[in-house]
Amino acid sequence: MIDHSAEAVTAAIGTGKVRMTMKISYKPLWKTLIDKNLTKKDLRLRAHLTTNHIANMGKGEHISMQTLIKICETLDCDIADVIALVPDDDP
Numbered sequence: 001m002i003d004h005s006a007e008a009v010t011a012a013i014g015t016g017k018v019r020m021t022m023k024i025s026y027k028p029l030w031k032t033l034i035d036k037n038l039t040k041k042d043l044r045l046r047a048h049l050t051t052n053h054i055a056n057m058g059k060g061e062h063i064s065m066q067t068l069i070k071i072c073e074t075l076d077c078d079i080a081d082v083i084a085l086v087p088d089d090d091p
Contacts, residue, residue, distance in 0.1 A: 023088040026057045029071070032081045047074035 033043060040054050047070045056063055071082050 021088040022085045023060065024062065025084045025086045026060065026082070028080060028084050029057065029082045032075060032077055036075065038075075043071065043074065047071055 033040065038046075040058075043049065044051065044054050049067065049070070053063055053067055068079060068082060072079055075081065
C-alpha cells in the first residue's frame with residue numbers, strides 16, 4: 001500500500017515501474033536554527049507558531065504550507081533550508 005498522506009510523497013522513478021515512498025524531514029530546519037544561533041522557542045515566538053507546530057515538526061509530522069512560508073519569511077531562508085524529501089524506510 002502506498003501512503004498518499006501529507007507526510008509522505010510517492011515519487012515515480014524511471015518508467016514508473018519502481019516507486020519510492022518519500023517523507024518530509026525537518027533536519028534542515030534544525031540545522032538552520034543552529035547556524036543562526038536560534039532555539040525552537042525563538043522560532044516559535046518570532047514566527048508566531050504554536051507549541052503544536054514545533055511538536056509536530058519534532059515528530060516529523062506534517063505542517064501547513066502557510067506555516068512553512070511563515071518559517072521561511074521569519075528566518076529569511078529558502079524552503080530547502082527548512083525541509084527535505086527523504087526516503088521513507090517504514091514498511
